[in-house]
Amino acid sequence: xxxxxxxxxxxxxxxxxxxxxxxxxxxxxxxxxxxxxxxxxxxxxxxxxxxxxxxxxxxxxxxxxxxxxxxxxxxxxxxxxxxxxxxxxxxxxxxxxxxxxxxxxxxxxxxxxxxxxxxxxxxxxxxxxxxxxxxxxxxxxxxxxxxxxxxxxxxxxxxxxxxxxxxxxxxxxxxxxxxxxxxxxxxxxxxxxxxxxxxxx
Amino acid sequence: xxxxxxxxxxxxxxxxxxxxxxxxxxxxxxxxxxxxxxxxxxxxxxxxxxxxxxxxxxxxxxxxxxxxxxxxxxxxxxxxxxxxxxxxxxxxxxxxxxxxxxxxxxxxxxxxxxxxxxxxxxxxxxxxxxxxxxxxxxxxxxxxxxxxxxxxxxxxxxxxxxxxxxxxxxxxxxxxxxxxxxxxxxxxxxxxxxxxxxxxxxxxxxxxxxxxxxxxxxxxxxxxxxxxxxxxxxxxxxxxxxxxxxxxxxxxxxxxxxxxxxxxxxxxxxxxxxxxxxxxxxxxxxxxxxxxxxxxxxxxxxxxxxxxxxxxxxxxxxxxxxxxxxxxx
Numbered sequence: 001x002x003x004x005x006x007x008x009x010x011x012x013x014x015x016x017x018x019x020x021x022x023x024x025x026x027x028x029x030x031x032x033x034x035x036x037x038x039x040x041x042x043x044x045x046x047x048x049x050x051x052x053x054x055x056x057x058x059x060x061x062x063x064x065x066x067x068x069x070x071x072x073x074x075x076x077x078x079x080x081x082x083x084x085x086x087x088x089x090x091x092x093x094x095x096x097x098x099x100x101x102x103x104x105x106x107x108x109x110x111x112x113x114x115x116x117x118x119x120x121x122x123x124x125x126x127x128x129x130x131x132x133x134x135x136x137x138x139x140x141x142x143x144x145x146x147x148x149x150x151x152x153x154x155x156x157x158x159x160x161x162x163x164x165x166x167x168x169x170x171x172x173x174x175x176x177x178x179x180x181x182x183x184x185x186x187x188x189x190x191x192x193x194x195x196x197x198x199x200x201x
Numbered sequence: 202x203x204x205x206x207x208x209x210x211x212x213x214x215x216x217x218x219x220x221x222x223x224x225x226x227x228x229x230x231x232x233x234x235x236x237x238x239x240x241x242x243x244x245x246x247x248x249x250x251x252x253x254x255x256x257x258x259x260x261x262x263x264x265x266x267x268x269x270x271x272x273x274x275x276x277x278x279x280x281x282x283x284x285x286x287x288x289x290x291x292x293x294x295x296x297x298x299x300x301x302x303x304x305x306x307x308x309x310x311x312x313x314x315x316x317x318x319x320x321x322x323x324x325x326x327x328x329x330x331x332x333x334x335x336x337x338x339x340x341x342x343x344x345x346x347x348x349x350x351x352x353x354x355x356x357x358x359x360x361x362x363x364x365x366x367x368x369x370x371x372x373x374x375x376x377x378x379x380x381x382x383x384x385x386x387x388x389x390x391x392x393x394x395x396x397x398x399x400x401x402x403x404x405x406x407x408x409x410x411x412x413x414x415x416x417x418x419x420x421x422x423x424x425x426x427x428x429x430x431x432x433x434x435x436x437x438x439x440x441x442x443x444x445x446x447x448x449x450x451x452x453x454x455x456x457x458x459x460x461x462x463x464x465x466x467x468x469x470x471x472x473x474x475x476x477x478x479x480x481x482x483x484x485x486x487x488x489x490x491x492x493x494x495x496x497x498x499x500x501x502x503x504x505x506x507x508x509x510x511x512x513x514x515x516x517x518x519x520x521x522x523x524x525x526x527x528x529x530x
Binding site for chain 1: 212213219222243244245246248253254256257259264265267269270455
């Protein structure tokens with residue numbers, strides 16, 4: 001099921017900022033046959049469907065623990081004991097969230113990162129993104145403004161969303177993952193993507 | 202399941218659905234397809250929630266300044282060609298994109314008082330969809346009624362982006378004037394030792410004097426008005442300015458401060474608005490030196506260091522003071 005609006009905002013406000021750290025943490029304990037991306041997606045699935053978020057006081061900790069339990073259950077299923085992976089069940093001492101006083105600084109930092117990411121978008125993608133998000137035009141209005149088909153606008157917006165997600169979810173200092181970087185970052189034209197018919201268009 | 206989808210494939214599809222959902226509710230047929238897809242693998246649920254969360258987060262871009270993004274993007278492209286001198290000249294902006302100090306967050310409000318401390322910046326979204334960006338050391342009170350949308354500015358500087366609402370004008374009351382707008386965007390500055398200033402960046406607005414005297418004045422985009430105080434009553438000084446000047450005036454919205462030929466003295470006073478760190482330049486000749494560049498407004502130390510480098514000065518940084526002086530010969 002799709003997460004409710006409230007839940008999506010909660011994820012946007014409190015969860016995604018910890019994803020780079022979670023990925024870094026997961027990468028250090030990689031399990032053969034289980035990708036970091038798989039665990040991250042499952043983690044989000046749990047966070048999206050947990051009954052209530054009211055009792056989650058330390059979001060970062062909760063997120064890491066969720067990821068850890070997902071990893072552990074895959075491990076149990078695979079019946080392989082990876083000492084390295086589970087050795088630090090107890091050393092999962094994640095630094096707690098620091099809520100209000102730091103909020104502003106975090107916000108500033110996040111907006112600064114978003115600015116960097118938007119600046120780095122390919123020109124046409126950035127143009128559409130800015131018209132949608134800064135000038136607050138609808139997809140149709142952007143299409144009219146630029147005299148291009150609406151489907152093109154959607155495609156560019158999809159690209160923008162993909163690149164922004166990628167950049168914000170990874171540590172800024174880390175070069176793009178070689179295993180996916182080249183293949184994925186060049187896939188700019190979904191028209192020629194063999195999987196295109198599996199995506200909405 | 203015939204073949205297990207990879208996390209990458211799932212992510213691509215999730216982003217595509219999230220992009221589509223962002224445009225509004227799906228037609229029934231697509232909604233059913235989405236449900237089927239979500240049911241196919243638990244990871245799909247997570248991937249969609251994640252993609253939608255990032256889209257939500259990317260909407261914060263509304264607080265960013267389009268002109269600055271364009272500017273940085275152009276510079277980003279040309280970065281390799283920038284000389285060392287240019288880097289000094291452009292200060293923080295060119296030296297590191299992420300060094301930009303942007304502090305803003307949005308709150309929903311229909312009534313209430315909002316203020317910023319020194320060095321702070323805030324964006325308040327009002328119940329009618331209008332928004333107010335508060336620059337450093339600024340205070341406003343919002344008092345909406347059925348007849349009009351009134352905002353009092355009690356000192357400082359704020360930019361108003363007004364949502365259209367025919368029959369309910371948006372009125373900013375500041376020191377000696379009422380600024381009335383329907384749908385437009387403008388800045389009102391009420392700074393110490395400076396005349397009350399209004400800059401119109403978009404649309405049309407009307408200014409009435411608070412004392413009720415004189416004719417209301419209508420202004421359109423790219424206009425700056427100063428209330429020059431004279432003995433008896435303020436005199437309105439109206440001038441047309443370029444879009445670039447308007448943008449420079451708004452540089453604070455993205456945490457920047459822009460100088461184009463201002464003297465060092467003027468620049469240090471501009472920085473004083475944003476922090477309690479005092480910049481002291483002893484040499485009067487030095488104070489008259491003109492500078493140009495874009496800096497981070499909450500980083501007087503960075504500014505002083507850049508200045509020291511460019512003019513080959515001695516810099517002495519203390520806890521709340523920075524001294525700049527000529528090097529002994």
